[in-house]
Amino acid sequence: MEKREKFASRLGFLLISAGCAIGLGNVWKFPYITGKYGGAAFVLIYFLFLLILGIPVLTAELAVGRASQKSVAMSMDVLEPKGSKWHWFKYPAMAGNYLLMMFYTTVAGWMVYYFVKMAAGGFVGLDADGVGAAFNHTLGSPAINIGFMVFVVISCMFIVAKGLQNGVEKITKVMMLALLGLMVVLAIRSIFLPGGEEGLSFYLKPDFTKLAEYGLTEVLFAAMSQAFFTLSIGMGAMAIFGSYIDRGRRLTGEAICITILDTSVALMAGLIIFPACFAYGVDPGQGPGLIFVTLPNVFNAMPGGRLWGALFFLFMCFAAFSTVIAVFQNLIAFWEDLTDLPKKKIVSIHIVLMLILCLPCALGYNVLASFQPLGAGSGVLDLEDFIVSNNILPLGSLIYVIFCSWKMGWGWDNFMAEANTGDHGVKFPNAIRLYIKYILPLIILFVFVMGYISIFGQK
Structure with missing residues (x-):
């Protein structure tokens, strides 16, 4: 069996893992809910939950990946006690990765289209109604949705085909550093807009x-x-990166670094969006419409707005592509673990497979617009997102936590030994064993149940 490929550098691991975590939700959802629930007051509560919820689960997932040296397709087969059924988790976990890509590639395609349109001056001279109509036209066009989705799938699969170090690591490092640089430039531009102080105060x-x-x-x-x-x-999207790193550093420290990078992007997105919205009298609380309707209006009103708008959507492309490349790497790794097929063949099959699987979402706002699975106004994207975000992610996290802390799984001692292997970084505290074993699963179940109540309880 060939030796498992590794990252060339720790920076590569951190940037790619953070790139998988950093997605479009950081950019529009975080600022939007932060504004809705009281700015900094909400951010403080959010930080608390990152600490007590996000970091422990992320550490558990990385530990399972590093200990098994496998993707989620085989990691629990390697680590589970003989005769147990933990390996069945591979099926919903793998399904989650496919489902995520089935809608994420379409949204990533919108970012590419908006970058091209903004750079070409496609929004110049449009009023607020015109910008809104442009977004409706984008959603309503099968050609735009399919064309840009195809571009995203093929370009990202091509990068994955070049290998972990030569493709995924090399390209993602450049994209992530460019993303962070672009964000700093845009945040400084936004903060110094006349009238932006009110937005900063709000945030x-x-x-x-x-x-x-x-x-x-x-x-x-x-x-x-x-x-x-x-x-x-x-869903094992992070475990795969655990399998690509050496045992030189403890995993809790790595989980903290990934979380800090992810959170920095979310916080900076707020620094870009809130001052700009307040400077131009635009409501920042518009959810998804914020990116495609509200912000083009802001850029239209801003001196040099075409340039700043193009840079903003370029950074959005990088945020989206970093996630797509990371998850595609996971999909290919599944089948490398499960079969003896050469990587190029697995990639070729997946290009065709993903183009077919991604079609329903690309057609969800036009040809399939009458399909409204979660009630009026919902679409294919909402259904796919609901299955992943409200089901597979929380229940999968619950499985990782129980697997790592209960005797019937991999067990606490094995988890602690793997998490704390290495000469550098933060140790996972043994003192929180009871919290991880009993309280954390209850918190995850609360998130799962409340997710259902928030969607179906309001009807």
């Missing part, structure tokens, strides 16, 4: 009255679920 000044306005349970759930979903934990 960074705690407003605890919002907690009372929405109710503590709702705010806690919003903070928990954002902390939880932002790291892409629960």
Whole structure:
């Protein structure tokens, strides 16, 4: 059996793992819910849940990957006690990775299209209604949706085909460093806009009255679920990177670094969006429409807006592509672990497979617009996102936590030995064993149940 390929550098591991975690949710969802639930007051609660929820689950997932030296397709087969059925988890976990890509590639395609359109001056001279109509035209066009989805699938699979070091690591490192650089430039530009101070105050000044306005349970759930979903934990998307790193560093420290990078991007996105929205009198609380309708209006009003808008959508492309490349790497690794097929053949099969699987979402807002599975106004994307975000991620995280802390699984001692192997970095604290074993599963179940209530309980 050929030796498992490794990352060339720790920086590569951190940037690619963070790239998998850093996605479009960091950029529009985090600022939007932060504003809705009281700015800095919400951010403080969010940080708490990253610490007590996100980092332990991420450490567990990395430990399973590094100990097994396999993707989620085979990791539990290697580590589970004989005769147990933990390996069945591979099926929903692998399904989660495919489902995520089935809608994420279409959204990534929108980013590429908007970058091209903004750079070409396609929004110049449009008023607010015109910008809104442009987005509706984008959604309504099968050609745009399919064309740009195909571009995303083929270009990202081509990068994965070049190998872990020569393709995934080399390209993602450049993209992630460019993403971070672009964000700093855009944040500085936004902060110094005339009238932007009000947006900064809204974003960074705690407003605890919002907690009372929405109710503590709702705010806690919003903070928990954002902390939880932002790291892409629960379906083995992160475990794969554990299998590509050496045993020189303890895993808790690596999980903390990934979380800090992910959170820095989310915080900087707020620094870009809130001052700009307030400077131009635009409502920042528009959810997904913020990126495609609100911000093009802001850039239109801004001096040099065509350039700043193009840079913003370029950074959005990098955020989306880093996730797609990371998850595609995982998909290919599944079949490398499960079969003896050469990588190039697995990639070729997956290009065709993904183009077919991604079609329903690409057609979801046009040809299949009448299909509204979660109620009026919902579409294929909402259904696929619901299965991944509200089911596979929380339940998968629950399985990782129990597998790593209970005797009937891999067990606490094995997990601790793997997590704390290495000469550098933060040790996983043995003192929180009871918390990990009993309380953390209850928190994850709370997120799972509240996710259903938030969608179906309001009807």
